[in-house]
Amino acid sequence: MNTPWSFASAGEIIFGTGTLARLGPLCSDRCWHRALLVSDANLAAAGVLDRACEVLKSSSIEVCTFTETEREPTVELAAAAIAAGTSFAPDVVIGLGGGSNIDLAKVVAAVLACGGEVGDYFGFDRLPRPTLPLVCMPTTGGTGSEVSHSAVLTDVAAEMKVSMQSRFLRPSVALIDPALAVSCPRQVTAESGIDALVHAIEAFTAIDAAEMPPGNAYSGRTPLTDALAEQAISLVGKYLVRAVEVADDLEAREGMATAALLAGMAFSNAGVAVVHALEYPLGGALHCSHGGGNGMLLPFVMRFNLQVRQETFARIAMLLGEQTTDFAPEDAAERAIVAVENLRGRIGIPGSIRQLGGRKNQLAAFAEKAFAVKRLMQVNPRPVTLADLKAILRSAF
Ligand SMILES: NC(=O)c1ccc[n+]([C@@H]2O[C@H](COP(=O)([O-])OP(=O)(O)OC[C@H]3O[C@@H](n4cnc5c(N)ncnc54)[C@H](O)[C@@H]3O)[C@@H](O)[C@H]2O)c1
Numbered sequence: 001m002n003t004p005w006s007f008a009s010a011g012e013i014i015f016g017t018g019t020l021a022r023l024g025p026l027c028s029d030r031c032w033h034r035a036l037l038v039s040d041a042n043l044a045a046a047g048v049l050d051r052a053c054e055v056l057k058s059s060s061i062e063v064c065t066f067t068e069t070e071r072e073p074t075v076e077l078a079a080a081a082i083a084a085g086t087s088f089a090p091d092v093v094i095g096l097g098g099g100s101n102i103d104l105a106k107v108v109a110a111v112l113a114c115g116g117e118v119g120d121y122f123g124f125d126r127l128p129r130p131t132l133p134l135v136c137m138p139t140t141g142g143t144g145s146e147v148s149h150s151a152v153l154t155d156v157a158a159e160m161k162v163s164m165q166s167r168f169l170r171p172s173v174a175l176i177d178p179a180l181a182v183s184c185p186r187q188v189t190a191e192s193g194i195d196a197l198v199h200a201i202e203a204f205t206a207i208d209a210a211e212m213p214p215g216n217a218y219s220g221r222t223p224l225t226d227a228l229a230e231q232a233i234s235l236v237g238k239y240l241v242r243a244v245e246v247a248d249d250l251e252a253r254e255g256m257a258t259a260a261l262l263a264g265m266a267f268s269n270a271g272v273a274v275v276h277a278l279e280y281p282l283g284g285a286l287h288c289s290h291g292g293g294n295g296m297l298l299p300f301v302m303r304f305n306l307q308v309r310q311e312t313f314a315r316i317a318m319l320l321g322e323q324t325t326d327f328a329p330e331d332a333a334e335r336a337i338v339a340v341e342n343l344r345g346r347i348g349i350p351g352s353i354r355q356l357g358g359r360k361n362q363l364a365a366f367a368e369k370a371f372a373v374k375r376l377m378q379v380n381p382r383p384v385t386l387a388d389l390k391a392i393l394r395s396a397f
């Protein structure tokens with residue numbers, strides 16, 4: 001490929017079991033003395049929030065906690081968190097939790113630095129200046145938000161996910177302590193974990209960087225995103241079922257934390273595509289989790305893309321542990337879809353829109369809303385029409 005490309009991630013990545021202890025020193029070393037810690041009641045109940053507060057306080061950091069965060073946070077909740085942040089005036093914002101808490105922390109850090117309201121910044125490249133410094137600590141093993149340049153909220157009235165992408169949303173530090181996920185519930189581990197697989201597969205099958213129209217939030221696939229996505233797929237194949245089945249299997253938690261990180265680095269550069277576009281209205285209307293919706297949709301979108309990414313699909317099958325030697329190319333590619341369907345079944349992710357509570361008369365509106373998210377449509381390897389989206393949704397119903 002003879003196309004210029006670039007790559008971005010969090011400013012620094014600190015990874016390893018026990019690294020929570022570094023949170024205090026890393027803040028004081030950077031002269032951050034007032035920390036707004038965005039988390040939620042479940043992390044508090046699991047004792048994770050207290051441990052984070054303790055390590056901060058032992059480094060003489062003043063801490064204010066915002067623990068009202070809910071799953072798939074709404075625009076209204078973001079306004080409440082911003083109000084809490086404004087009165088405390090932090091010099092660092094820490095997101096501790098799954099993608100929901102991390103995204104809320106990002107949005108707060110953005111609005112505290114840039115002023116205005118959260119709605120002013122939806123879309124790509126709308127933040128005029130850097131956010132407050134951000135430290136993001138994932139506790140689920142899936143979203144990769146700790147390194148990504150996006151933050152996702154739910155617009156309740158529009159029944160749609162809304163998001164912002166900006167180079168300034170990449171956290172200053174991603175602090176990844178895989179042991180924090182030991183208390184993560186089984187279903188969240190499954191849903192968040194399959195989201196990492198969706199990120200990796202959508203990045204690995206994205207259009208090439210050379211074909212990406214200018215002005216997109218994503219660059220298309222590059223040799224670096226391919227390398228990251230391949231490794232992430234293989235780690236999900238090896239560790240997701242184990243992490244779901246045995247909560248305190250630390251090796252599996254480390255494997256999934258790594259998979260989520262690598263997939264996050266891959267997708268936040270190469271891009272995500274039709275799976276994510278369809279999940280925006282689906283999640284907005286059915287209130288399923290992001291990972292649950294994505295995991296349900298993945299095999300149906302893969303089937304749509306199969307004809308233009310046969311070789312890549314064969315590679316995905318292999319990375320997921322499928323035996324494809326001596327298979328004809330189309331049969332090897334098909335095994336990738338079968339592998340994803342099997343994995344989805346083993347970890348209890350629903351296999352249809354109906355199972356998520358959707359109705360047939362909602363499908364046309366889902367397709368129209370998804371089709372409007374052009375930046376995601378442009379990443380998809382096979383050109384997509386509105387009729388194609390409707391057909392994919394019918395097959396997934
Ligand atoms: N910004 C990005 O790049 C990006 C990427 C993917 C997804 N997302 C967003 O992330 C969100 C989904 O994040 P998620 O899958 O990590 O789940 P989540 O953050 O929604 O968490 C799900 C539930 O699990 C609980 N939980 C999480 N970790 C726990 C732990 N260790 N112990 C006990 N309980 C725990 C939480 O309290 C919450 O109730 C969605 O809003 C999605 O849109 C963002």
Ligand SMILES: [Zn+2]
Pocket residue numbers: 143195198199276290294
């Ligand atoms: Zn996702």
